[in-house]
Amino acid sequence: MAKSKFEYVKSFETEDKLDPGHWIVIALHCQNYDRLCKVHGFKRPNDLRFTQLMEASAKSVMEDFKELVMGYGFLGEFNFVFPKSSSLYKRRGPKLLTNLCSLMASSSVHIWPCYFRSVSLCCPPVIEGAIHLFPDDQSLRDYMTQRQLTCHHHNLFNTVFWALVLKVGLSPEDATILLNGKREGEQNEILFSKCNINYNTEDDVFKKGSIILRTTIQMAVTTPNGLTAQRNQSRVITMYTDFIKDNFWKEIFILEQHTKVNAKTNYLKDFERKPKLLPHSWVVVRIDGKGFHKFSERHNFSKPNDNRSIELMNKAALEVMQKFPDIVLSYGQSDEYSFVIDRYSKMMDRRGNKIMSNIVSLFAATYVYNWHNVFGNTTLEYSPAFDARVVLYPNNSCLCDYLSWRQADCHINNMYNTCFWMLVQVGNKSRKEAEERLRGTFAKDKRAILLSDFGLDYDVEDAMYRKGTVMFRQNPRGIGAASSQLAASKLEHLSGNSQGNISSKATSIEKEEGHCITVVTEHTDMIGDQFWTQRPWILGLEQCAKPLDNFYD
Ligand SMILES: Nc1nc2c(ncn2[C@@H]2O[C@H](COP(=O)(O)OP(=O)(O)OP(=O)(O)O)[C@@H](O)[C@H]2O)c(=O)[nH]1
Numbered sequence: 324m325a326k327s328k329f330e331y332v333k334s335f336e337t338e339d340k341l342d343p344g345h346w347i348v349i350a351l352h353c354q355n356y357d358r359l360c361k362v363h364g365f366k367r368p369n370d371l372r373f374t375q376l377m378e379a380s381a382k383s384v385m386e387d388f389k390e391l392v393m394g395y396g397f398l399g400e401f402n403f404v405f406p407k408s409s410s411l412y413k414r415r416g417p418k419l420l421t422n423l424c425s426l427m428a429s430s431s432v433h434i435w436p437c438y439f440r441s442v443s444l445c446c447p448p449v450i451e452g453a454i455h456l457f458p459d460d461q462s463l464r465d466y467m468t469q470r471q472l473t474c475h476h477h478n479l480f481n482t483v484f485w486a487l488v489l490k491v492g493l494s495p496e497d498a499t500i501l502l503n504g505k506r507e508g509e510q511n512e513i514l515f516s517k518c519n520i521n522y523n524t525e526d527d528v529f530k531k532g533s534i535i536l537r538t539t540i541q542m543a544v545t546t547p548n549g550l551t552a553q554r555n556q557s558r559v560i561t562m563y564t565d566f567i568k569d570n571f572w573k574e575i576f577i578l579e580q581h582t583k584v585n586a587k588t589n590y591l592k593d594f595e596r597k598p599k600l601l602p603h604s605w606v607v608v609r610i611d612g613k614g615f616h617k618f619s620e621r622h623n624f625s626k627p628n629d630n631r632s633i634e635l636m637n638k639a640a641l642e643v644m645q646k647f648p649d650i651v652l653s654y655g656q657s658d659e660y661s662f663v664i665d666r667y668s669k670m671m672d673r674r675g676n677k678i679m680s681n682i683v684s685l686f687a688a689t690y691v692y693n694w695h696n697v698f699g700n701t702t703l704e705y706s707p708a709f710d711a712r713v714v715l716y717p718n719n720s721c722l723c724d725y726l727s728w729r730q731a732d733c734h735i736n737n738m739y740n741t742c743f744w745m746l747v748q749v750g751n752k753s754r755k756e757a758e759e760r761l762r763g764t765f766a767k768d769k770r771a772i773l774l775s776d777f778g779l780d781y782d783v784e785d786a787m788y789r790k791g792t793v794m795f796r797q798n799p800r801g802i803g804a805a806s807s808q809l810a811a812s813k814l815e816h817l818s819g820n821s822q823g824n825i826s827s828k829a830t831s832i833e834k835e836e837g838h839c840i841t842v843v844t845e846h847t848d849m850i851g852d853q854f855w856t857q858r859p860w861i862l863g864l865e866q867c868a869k870p871l872d873n874f875y876d
C-alpha cells in the first residue's frame with residue numbers, strides 16, 4: 324500500500340528491548356483500589372469476591388500469554404513472571420507491560436458481574452505497571468518472598484485494624500492510634516487478647532496471597548478412531564503456599580541455580596526499570612488493539628467501518644482525556660488511539676512505564692465498561708487487550724508530522740477498504756478479485772472506481788471514516804478565537820499561502836462540569852497548517868509567546 328511522506332517520524336520509535344537472560348517480572352497495581360473498596364462496599368478486612376476476581380483475571384492473562392510461568396497477587400497487586408529465555412515480542416518491555424496491564428484491566432471489568440452479581444461496577448479499575456529484571460534465581464526468589472512478606476504485613480495489620488473497629492467497636496482513629504508503631508508480635512497479641520482471634524487460623528488465601536502456576540497434566544483424550552490416548556495439557560492452577568521456605572523453589576517451581584532463604588531484600592528496588600522521558604519533548608502514547616482483526620470478525624463489526632466500534636474507542640479516549648489533564652490532544656482511527664501529552668508536563672514524574680500503563684489500562688477498562696451501552700445485546704466474547712508505546716518528538720513540526728502520518732494512514736486504509744468492500748459487497752467480486760483489481764492503484768484510480776462503478780463520491784463519505792477522530796481541549800483561557808485568527812493570518816502572510824475557508828465540523832462538545840474540562844471532538848484535517856493555526860493553544864503557543872515564524876519550532 325502507498326506510503327505517506329510523513330513516514331520518517333516512525334524513526335523516532337524505539338523498541339526498548341529488555342536485557343536477555345533475565346527473569347522479567349511485570350508488577351501490576353490497581354491504582355484506585357481504595358476507591359473501589361469504598362464505592363462498592365467491600366467486606367473488611369478482605370473481600371473474597373475481589374480476590375477471586377483478581378485471580379480469575381490473572382488466570383485469563385496467563386491463558387492468553389502462554390509464556391508466563393507464574394503469577395502472584397494479593398489485595399490490588401499482581402505480579403507476572405516471564406522466564407529468562409522468553410523472546411515474546413522480542414522482549415520489548417513496553418509491549419509486554421501494556422498488553423498485560425490492559426488485559427488485566429479489561430478482564431476484571433468483563434468478569435466483574437460473575438463475582439459481584441447485583442453490585443454494579445461504578446468506576447473501572449486503573450492499573451499501573453512496572454517492569455523488574457532479575458539476573459539470577461536468587462533475586463527472583465527474594466522478590467517473590469518480599470511480595471509475600473508485604474502481603475503478610477498488610478493482612479495482619481488490616482485484620483487487627485478491622486477487628487478493633489468492627490468487633491471491639493473502636494473508631495478508626497482510635498484503632499490507628501492503638502496500632503501506631505506496633506510490631507508484628509504486638510499486633511498478633513492485640514488481635515488475640517482484645518479481639519479473641521488467632522491469626523494462624525485465618526484463611527491462607529489472605530495470609531499468603533494467590534500463587535498461579537502453569538503445570539502440565541496428563542489428560543485422557545479420545546482419538547478420531549475411538550481409542551483413548553494420554554495427552555499433555557497445560558493448565559493454570561492456583562495455590563496458597565509459602566515462597567519463604569525452600570520447599571516451593573525445590574519442589575514446586577524448581578529453579579536451576581542454588582538459592583537459599585534470605586531475609587535481606589532491600590537491594591531489590593534497584594532492579595526496577597524506571598526510564599524517565601526526556602524533558603521538554605512532546606510525549607505521544609499510542610495504543611493499538613491486540614489482534615483486532617480477529618476481534619472485529621468475532622463480534623461481527625460491519626465493514627469497512629463499524630460506528631459502534633468507533634464510538635466505543637472514542638468514549639474510552641474521552642475518559643482518558645478527562646482523567647489526565649496534561650493530554651492536550653488525542654487522535655483515533657481503526658483500533659488505535661494516540662494521546663499527546665504536553666511537552667512541559669511533569670505527569671507521573673515523566674516515568675514512561677507509569678504513564679503508558681495508566682493510560683492503556685484505563686482505556687481498556689473503559690472500552691469494556693461501555694461495551695453493552697454501545698453494542699447492546701452483542702455479547703463481548705472475550706476481554707480485549709491493547710498495547711501501548713511511548714514516542715518522544717523534539718519539536719512541533721515532528722509532532723504535527725506524526726499526527727499527519729497517522730491521519731494519512733487512516734486516509735490510505737479507509738480509501739482502500741471502502742473500495743475493497745464496495746467491490747465485494749456491492750460488486751459481487753470475490754476477495755481475491757477485489758484485491759487484484761486494486762493492486763497497484765493510486766488514490767485517483769480508487770476514486771474513479773468508486774464513482775464509475777458505484778456512483779460514490781469518496782469526498783462525501785462520512786468524515787469520521789475518512790479523517791478519524793481528533794479530540795482536543797478548548798482554549799483554557801477562552802481567547803483562542805482572536806489569537807488563532809491572528810496566528811493564521813500571520814502564517815498566511817509569511818508563507819504566502821492563502822488558507823481559504825476554515826471548515827472543520829465540530830460533532831460534539833463534551834463538558835465535564837466537575838472538572839471544568841471541555842473536550843471538543845472533531846473529524847477534521849490535521850494535515851497542513853490550518854488546524855494548528857486555528858488552535859495554537861494546543862501546541863502551547865499562547866503561553867510560550869514564541870515568534871510566529873517559529874510556529875513549528
Ligand atoms: N470490520 C471492521 N474491522 C475493524 C474496524 N476497526 C478496526 N478493525 C480491524 O482491526 C484491524 C486493525 O489493524 P491492526 O492493528 O493492524 O491489526 P490487528 O489484528 O489488531 O493486529 P495487531 O495490532 O498486530 O495485534 C483492521 O485490520 C480491521 O481488521 C471496523 O470498524 N470494522
Ligand SMILES: [Mg+2]
Binds near residue numbers: 611612658
Ligand atoms: Mg491492532
